[in-house]
Amino acid sequence: MDHDAILEEVGGFGKYQVKILLFLIFPVIYSxxxxxxxxxxxxxxxxxxxxxxxxxxxxxxxxxxxxQNAVPGSISNGKFVxxxxxxxNFNDTGLTGNNTCVAELFGQQIIKCDxxxxxxxxxxxxxxWPDEMTCTENEWKLALIGTSNFAGVxxxxxxxGFIADMYGRQSTFIFSIVFMSLxxxxxxxxxxxxxxxxxxx
Numbered sequence: 001m002d003h004d005a006i007l008e009e010v011g012g013f014g015k016y017q018v019k020i021l022l023f024l025i026f027p028v029i030y031s032x033x034x035x036x037x038x039x040x041x042x043x044x045x046x047x048x049x050x051x052x053x054x055x056x057x058x059x060x061x062x063x064x065x066x067x068q069n070a071v072p073g074s075i076s077n078g079k080f081v082x083x084x085x086x087x088x089n090f091n092d093t094g095l096t097g098n099n100t101c102v103a104e105l106f107g108q109q110i111i112k113c114d115x116x117x118x119x120x121x122x123x124x125x126x127x128x129w130p131d132e133m134t135c136t137e138n139e140w141k142l143a144l145i146g147t148s149n150f151a152g153v154x155x156x157x158x159x160x161g162f163i164a165d166m167y168g169r170q171s172t173f174i175f176s177i178v179f180m181s182l183x184x185x186x187x188x189x190x191x192x193x194x195x196x197x198x199x200x201x
Contacts, residue, residue: 030180045122048082049113066101
C-alpha cells in the first residue's frame with residue numbers, strides 16, 4: 001500500500017482538517033485549564049496566627065516586628081518564619097503604653113489559634129475558607145481537590161463514551177465542551193469547599 005498515493009488521492013491538509021483540529025483543541029484547552037487550575041487555587045499561601053492582643057483583624061499584616069514574641073517559628077535565610085497554627089499564650093503582666101507586644105506579655109505555653117492572617121501578596125482558596133483549609137490536619141482537603149478532578153475525568157470518560165454511542169459523537173462532543181465551561185465557571189464562583197469539590201469533579 002502506497003501511503004503517498006492515498007494522501008494524494010484524499011487530499012492534503014485542507015479546510016476540513018483545520019475545522020476538525022479546531023474542534024479537538026477546545027476540549028483539550030478546557031480540560032487542561034481545569035487540571036492546571038488546581039496548582040494555583042490549592043497552593044497554601046504564607047499564613048500565621050492572628051494575635052488579638054497586638055493587632056486589629058481588619059488591618060493586620062503578615063509581617064510584624066513583634067512576631068517572634070507572640071508566635072513560635074524558625075529562622076530561614078536570616079528571616080523569621082512564624083508557625084502557621086500555634087501562638088504563645090497571653091500572659092497579662094499589666095504592661096501598658098509602648099510595651100504592647102513585648103516578650104513579657106507572652107508565656108512559653110503554645111496554644112492552637114482559631115483565626116489567621118495571610119500574606120497579602122498571595123490569595124488562594126485557603127484565604128476564603130481558613131477554618132476548613134489551614135493547618136496540617138486539613139492538608140488532605142487540598143489533595144482531595146486534585147483527586148476529585150481526576151475522578152471526574154475517569155467517570156466522565158466512561159459515561160460520555162456510552163452517551164456518544166447512543167446520541168452521536170458530535171452532539172456529545174459539543175455538550176461536553178459546554179459542560180466543562182460551565183463547571184469551570186462554577187469553580188470560580190464557588191462559595192464553599194463542598195461546592196468547589198462538586199464543580200471540580
